[in-house]
Amino acid sequence: MPRPLILNDDRLFPADAEARATARRLYGSVRDLPIISPHGHTDPGWFSGNAPFANAAELLLTSDHYLYRMLFSQGLALGDLGVPSRVGPSDADPRAAWRILASNMHLFRGTPSSIWLNQVFAEVFGFEVALDGSTADFYFDRIGELLGTPEFLPRALFERFNIEFLATTESPVDDLAHHKVIRQSGWKGRVVTAYRPDPVIDAEHEDFSVALAQFGDLTGQDVLTWSGYLEAHRIRRAYFATMGATSTDHGHPTAATADLSRPDAEALFAKIVSGKASPADAELFRAQMLTEMAAMSLEDGLVMQIHPGSLRNHNRRVFADFGRDKGADIPQPTDYVRSLRPLLDRLGSEAGLTIILFTLDETTYSRELAPLSGHYPALKLGPPWWFHDSPEGMRRFREQVTETAGFYNTVGFNADTRAFLSIPARHDLARRADCAFLARLVTEHRLTEDEAAELARDLAYTLPKHAYKLDHTPIDGRLVRVG
Amino acid sequence: MPRPLILNDDRLFPADAEARATARRLYGSVRDLPIISPHGHTDPGWFSGNAPFANAAELLLTSDHYLYRMLFSQGLALGDLGVPSRVGPSDADPRAAWRILASNMHLFRGTPSSIWLNQVFAEVFGFEVALDGSTADFYFDRIGELLGTPEFLPRALFERFNIEFLATTESPVDDLAHHKVIRQSGWKGRVVTAYRPDPVIDAEHEDFSVALAQFGDLTGQDVLTWSGYLEAHRIRRAYFATMGATSTDHGHPTAATADLSRPDAEALFAKIVSGKASPADAELFRAQMLTEMAAMSLEDGLVMQIHPGSLRNHNRRVFADFGRDKGADIPQPTDYVRSLRPLLDRLGSEAGLTIILFTLDETTYSRELAPLSGHYPALKLGPPWWFHDSPEGMRRFREQVTETAGFYNTVGFNADTRAFLSIPARHDLARRADCAFLARLVTEHRLTEDEAAELARDLAYTLPKHAYKLDHTPIDGRLVRVG
């Protein structure tokens, strides 16, 4: 007999009755606020084309590395889960892949994936029984059926999810064709891009020289010269801004920054484009570019996001067979105190600049990130990221950050996902986790409930809008505060 | 007037009434499960000879470095506590040593040692008053009296403790004489060995060359050649397996691994056996041997345990006077992400291999160990170890590991102790701590109670049996799954 699927209204709230009641009240005041999703990796093609999603496996499993990495860790083959390899698409039957997930749902107990999935199953698809081996086919069929209806087209879901703002992430050499279509379509959904220049900054990426050539073509600049290269960034940043972008995004292995003299920067750049750069050169170039990007952000107003600390593609066998982004990126210790100093020496005290820092190394919350963001006007802290986008991860973030940085040096929540359907579930989880934390502070008389209610709203809605300058309007590629 | 000694039935459960009731129910379903103790340091001689234990001090204090290090930290002399020195046995009167412990029990408030001791006092010996200066002699006399009775002989205690499986740890050059006696005795207690090759792998150990010579004698191999040395390992591993071993154990200062070419490995080994190895050579050799041991584990099915990160014998004065293992080993930061990569590149994706990782550096739980074990099929996480085998340590482990690795990439509890009498207390503490954690997840609606009950049983019993292949049978030194 299938087990019932029930989402308790009090999920994630503290056990204590008084704290729980407070959490419930706080959450009640923010649960229906529109979703601000200023950082993520959804596909703009969904919203330009508005074609139906294919099936349960492709929509929910094959594209979600949180799920298939866990199944892989227990000895299941990526190919059987429908994950495409370097050779091409998997020939696994989507229904068979789905059954594997269904039969192994116990592996996700206690993980945020099970919270997100169950919320999607219950709230988006209306299931009342849990997914397991016995209900796998029922789920697969019912989801397939629903995906064919108008109510489950991407734009319809976007509206149903009450998303006010959704940013995707594109390379400087992306032509933003989907974003153009979205803007010209007359559809009122606000889906915009963000400028992610890693492909033309990371000289260790295998496609760097190809991307660099495209960068020159797109901008008409001689990007093999330092000045032409920087100008090309300015041009693309301004174009992204006209397409609605309010931010840039930088996914570096470390948080290293540099502030070289002009001649040193030119000499370094010459090495980079020569194709003979050493790993140390490549690292120094990424470091220098963070400072250059920050300087441009001070000019054009784009908010800068720095996501350091992931050692990408740790599993060489998986990388050889399946390529990048297959759940094999592993965090490593990350220094911010010395790494960021060159950038901060030059720009950290600029109140007109916003740099949002993320981390995969939670030891830096209380030791480095809270003291830095609690001092430098240019720094803010992004929400708990990736592996830490979870109830315990969010609790640790607030507990370790708040006493030094306060709430107002943080920026609310980022869904940061490719899994479109999970966006409301992720925001709901974040709102619940924040309200649970606030409720504890109220119960311990560290905040009044009035203060907590104001904070709940700020964390869910006001802070992300403000931090990502969604209350600003672009003028000539510069963001200017509205009202 | 002596204070009463009372073990509350709800100890270690959460304060909240609902969560506590849930914890109580979950614990009730696992409290009487047999004990699986797949990693530890008890003396097999206890079970072969089955002679009575000597007295309270020798049984409970002198052999427990958790206790005497704390007394030492407060200025008490190791010699007065009965700790043997390099010169020979202490001439301290056991009763006098016991009185010192008794008068200083306040030092252990809030530590797991006090939880374990009090449970041993109450449940094994039946005391109803607490140990302090006023009851020291009463305790000493009563324990002495009981130890002389048949019910307190090692095998009787083993049976009373409901131990289904107990592993000890032996060197490759140990003749396993006690284990032979146990197997030949007809006693049904399952006490087996584990293969701990550190003495013939760690070239920095003062007895390395002696151990190496014995290793050659025992196996008839020329262990001064690389191939003979490796073959000797294969021979002893197979022999240990026939004596019931299902695992190996590796206590290295770091988690460094290497995967050298055959010629490089041979050249390194030549340096090692020449007696002229530098510290860097010794470290590289340990690193290479972890990979070699993993490769052999893939062949013969022995589960591999890696315990890195302790700087041994930190206190040179204590080491000079008293020798090794005197409570002066201090943890240090431990890297897994880069260190394990050579081994993982070669063997990490093998679903037939089980490597269980332990750590003394809790910062790696969420940053490194959970992401690694949540991806690589060969990796599982051992329980919180040594200093972290405690209520708070276990809570941090579950909170920091579960959301990324789930429960099923962990392997249940290890007592890891020399203190035989504390084994039931340690398992009880672990079961209580896990049930407390599960109860919180149920109360916060992150698990259903059905799921939690299944997990409670899996963590206490099913996972350790499966992870350590106790449901496998050895065929020609290879472990094959039963049923």
Place this chain on the structure above:
Amino acid sequence: MPRPLILNDDRLFPADAEARATARRLYGSVRDLPIISPHGHTDPGWFSGNAPFANAAELLLTSDHYLYRMLFSQGLALGDLGVPSRVGPSDADPRAAWRILASNMHLFRGTPSSIWLNQVFAEVFGFEVALDGSTADFYFDRIGELLGTPEFLPRALFERFNIEFLATTESPVDDLAHHKVIRQSGWKGRVVTAYRPDPVIDAEHEDFSVALAQFGDLTGQDVLTWSGYLEAHRIRRAYFATMGATSTDHGHPTAATADLSRPDAEALFAKIVSGKASPADAELFRAQMLTEMAAMSLEDGLVMQIHPGSLRNHNRRVFADFGRDKGADIPQPTDYVRSLRPLLDRLGSEAGLTIILFTLDETTYSRELAPLSGHYPALKLGPPWWFHDSPEGMRRFREQVTETAGFYNTVGFNADTRAFLSIPARHDLARRADCAFLARLVTEHRLTEDEAAELARDLAYTLPKHAYKLDHTPIDGRLVRVG
């Protein structure tokens, strides 16, 4: 309408009713104990001169870098907050600065600053409405009025605060004139100094050579020779001891120690006084001096405090404009295991020596500091420091330290503040936080309530008196236990 300012009697206690009731009982037994404040940075001139404090802004804002760094992080200018620059005092109107603080009190939600401030407002000044923009002037005027009354003179406040012992911190070249005046005044308040030799030890400090010259003048020693320099320390330490000092204090960037041979130490010292020392020389000299100071502590009985791990003056722009100690010191990862070994090899097993360790790197609590202090007789752990002097910081400290080090290798609380008025609030917060932790252990049956009550008193009063040897009396500059 202004919001009420209410300090709930149960603030900081756990939510659960039973745990809360226990916390309340424990706290009730310690709330009125006298304050022992053995480490801090109050100005002895307040107590020698006993002149009235100037105004609310100068007393509470301009001197409190916790407050103005947070305002600075949100884009407010230090000059506008009354912070003096290198050029001279700020010309900001104190009332205007106060209004900025008042209008931005929301930034401190969830921080200990808001807890301390509100307790000062309510208990010291008797306010019943909260500080915000609407009450800024009311506060400013009322505080100004009260500061002019005899009840708000420094000595009167000291007595009202029930301070039994207060240590300030002075350089070896300070003439201790204020302390002399205090002792000669007949006032019964016990305000003593502590020996902080950093100015004559840190060769990288810009005023090092000036301080060294004064050091020679004051002691009549040739401080350009190694033996004269050490003798000068002995002389000043003894003098500080006769002025009531029971401790020394060492604020180094790292915890590095060294134990050089006499010729090596002399050669190093020669480089240091030559003015040509490299950064590595300066670091090695600081390292060597920690061991020298520890050796002198073994002779004269002064308790040694080591505060490592802050990267000072991280913001070069703020340092250039405003100088040191402006809220721009950022913690960095700190090693203790290898760093302290040279000192510990020589002196760590001396039960007659007390070294109190502090940290800004919480990852060392469970990994390094608890195991070290749970072994070495000479080591004790100071309370959570600086950014971690907070409810969550204190909780993490107890949770991560206690199970390995116990309570009796810790030393109670230090206010460590320049903000005199906050001392009672800080001690109150620490007592509440400790009672909350103890209450949890009682509720989870890990302590009896009797044990917890004894611990509550020991943590609040007995341990600091004993650890800082306030129950000792100086004889010839040596501290000898009383009674």
